[in-house]
Amino acid sequence: MAYLEWSRACTARVRESHVQSLGARAQELSLRLAREVDAGLLPFLRMGYVETLKRDMPRLVEKTRPYKHMLVLGIGGSALGTRAMQKAFARGVDMPGHGGHEGKQIWIADNVCPTTLGDWFKLLDPQRTVVVTISKSGGTIETISQYFLAREWLQKALREAWKDHMIVVTDEAKGFLREEAREHGLDSLEVPDNLGGRYSALSAVGLLPAAFLGIDWEALLEGAASLARPLVENPGSLATHPSMALASWAKALEDYGYTDLIFFCYEPLFAMYGPWFAQLWAESLGKEGLGTMPVPATGVTDQHSVNQMFLDGIRNKACLFVTSSRHNSGPTFPAALPKGWEFLSGKPFSCLLEAEALGTRMALSMHDVPLVQICLDDASEKSGGKLMMLLEIATVLTGWLMGINPLDQPAVELGKRLANARLGKPDYAEEEALLERYLKTAEKRQDF
Numbered sequence: 001m002a003y004l005e006w007s008r009a010c011t012a013r014v015r016e017s018h019v020q021s022l023g024a025r026a027q028e029l030s031l032r033l034a035r036e037v038d039a040g041l042l043p044f045l046r047m048g049y050v051e052t053l054k055r056d057m058p059r060l061v062e063k064t065r066p067y068k069h070m071l072v073l074g075i076g077g078s079a080l081g082t083r084a085m086q087k088a089f090a091r092g093v094d095m096p097g098h099g100g101h102e103g104k105q106i107w108i109a110d111n112v113c114p115t116t117l118g119d120w121f122k123l124l125d126p127q128r129t130v131v132v133t134i135s136k137s138g139g140t141i142e143t144i145s146q147y148f149l150a151r152e153w154l155q156k157a158l159r160e161a162w163k164d165h166m167i168v169v170t171d172e173a174k175g176f177l178r179e180e181a182r183e184h185g186l187d188s189l190e191v192p193d194n195l196g197g198r199y200s201a202l203s204a205v206g207l208l209p210a211a212f213l214g215i216d217w218e219a220l221l222e223g224a225a226s227l228a229r230p231l232v233e234n235p236g237s238l239a240t241h242p243s244m245a246l247a248s249w250a251k252a253l254e255d256y257g258y259t260d261l262i263f264f265c266y267e268p269l270f271a272m273y274g275p276w277f278a279q280l281w282a283e284s285l286g287k288e289g290l291g292t293m294p295v296p297a298t299g300v301t302d303q304h305s306v307n308q309m310f311l312d313g314i315r316n317k318a319c320l321f322v323t324s325s326r327h328n329s330g331p332t333f334p335a336a337l338p339k340g341w342e343f344l345s346g347k348p349f350s351c352l353l354e355a356e357a358l359g360t361r362m363a364l365s366m367h368d369v370p371l372v373q374i375c376l377d378d379a380s381e382k383s384g385g386k387l388m389m390l391l392e393i394a395t396v397l398t399g400w401l402m403g404i405n406p407l408d409q410p411a412v413e414l415g416k417r418l419a420n421a422r423l424g425k426p427d428y429a430e431e432e433a434l435l436e437r438y439l440k441t442a443e444k445r446q447d448f
Contacts, residue, residue: 002386004242005373008361009249012315012368013256022248022401026239029400034235041407044199044392045228049192050221053204060167060187061211065102067130067165070212071120072108073146074134074205078169079110080279081201081388082209084272085220089381090213091269104213109146117146126157130212132167134205136191138175141420147177169204196407198280199392202385216381223385227393238397243390247397249372253318254292254402258370261292262310262319266299266357269379270322270387274298277391284395284406291402292318300356307360311367318370322387323357326378 010016036042043049064070072082086106092098093105107124109117131150135143154162163184170177172190181188189204200206202224207217230237238244253261261281263274274296285291295317297306310317330349337345344352364371374390376383399406421431 002374002376002383004245005375006245008365008371011365011370014249014252014258014318014370015256018255019248019252022251023239023244025248025401026244027236029244029397030235030238032400033231033238037232037235041194042396043192043195044202044389045396046232047202047221047225047228049190049195049203050225052190053207054218056189057204057208057211057217060189060208063187064130064167064212067128067212068102068104069124069129070104070106070209071124071129071131071150072106072110072134072209073131073143073150074108075110075140075142076279076283077197077200078134078136078140078143078205079108080198080272080276081206082106083108083110084270084276085201085206085210085215085384086213087272088269088379088384089210089215093213102214106209106213112142112145117149121149121153126154126165130165130167132169132208133177134169134191135175135177136171136195136197136200136205138168138170138177138179141416141423144176147180167208169208194407196409198283199407201276201388219381220385220388223380223382223387224389225385226382227386227389231393241393243393243397246372246390246394247401249370250292250394250398251401253370254290258316258318259292260295260317262295262297262317262369263322264297264299264302264310264319264360264364265322266353266360267322267324267327267376267379268298268300268353270324270376270384271298271301273322273384273387276388280391280395283409283412285399285402285404286411287399287402287404290404299360300353303356303360307363310369311363315368319364319372321357321361321364321371321373322376323373324376324378324383327353 010019037046072079086093098105107120109120131154133143133147133150151162151166154165158165163186166186168177168181168186168188170188170191172178180186189208191200191203191205195203197205202220207220210217210220227243231241250261263277265271265274278294278296281294282291310319327350333344333347333349335345361371361373374387376387396406417428417431418435421428421435
């Protein structure tokens, strides 16, 4: 049974009475929850798209079966969930001599890196590659620019057959990618209305690549639904839901001056859930001068890099500490070990991970770092879906407690508009003027 462990949550400045007072707002928030679910504003929670997904996706999974490679074009929420699931549940992709699920491999173009994309076009065989272009709006400049280049790459090698090697995941009715799908007859899957990228991993956005790799995508949905369904069917149960407890604690942290929230993952297979969580938390809650900064960390690796700062730096940090109850035991230490190392004889390698996790958790608590342990059943797809849904709901509730909208990202849009103006996109006169003024005053440099 997965659980939250609270014994070290209210330490140092954090008062349990304050956390409880925030939790008492559950009835108020449950009414808002019911309204927003009914209005279709929380599709990640209602999961109404699942029936359509289960109807439409198997055909595309079958279509991609002959391909060895999947090139995913997407950025932010269109990539981070996919990478987290690949690292957790299709880890063979990264292993020497990969055979895995028919030896399939995935390549995620989640950045503007001319070198990497150019290398992939040289090394991948177009005949054995399917390209999946993901953008909810259908107009994300980074992704659409990659689409143009990938389309040309496929066309040069395959001529008209390029269309059989391209799938788009985008809005059902509008946007450039939807227009492309209609014009060229491209296969497509829908991103539901009001499903922002950072909440979309458990939709076609993340599940099509997962299915390609042989990941049990239905188990991911099952795990997520086990946490979502009780709130959808009975919003009044919010008071006893673990997401409400997490949200109340997170809001209290901010009230007491904690500015950093460490996501310390001691389930190694789930390490890439950290960057996924960082986007979810930061983009949802960094509004109006508010919010706590998510800091992804991997146990045991980061005990030897940044843990000194966590333990003995500025006292502005709290911690979500992720573990699982059941591990693969791994290799067993030999019976005969050198003097001084006999204590390891005959023990499974996993015992080291368990001891390191306990030691770090205790050390953080002894240094008065407020800490909540999230203990999962195991590192299965069901547990992965459950963790994603828990954190998504807790993020929304934290935003409501803060008095901000956790579903938009207004500040991010400015940088996107300025980039478009710099590239010469029409109708960005105001941004062009801002760029001109900025560049005139941005030449105070020091050569080295």
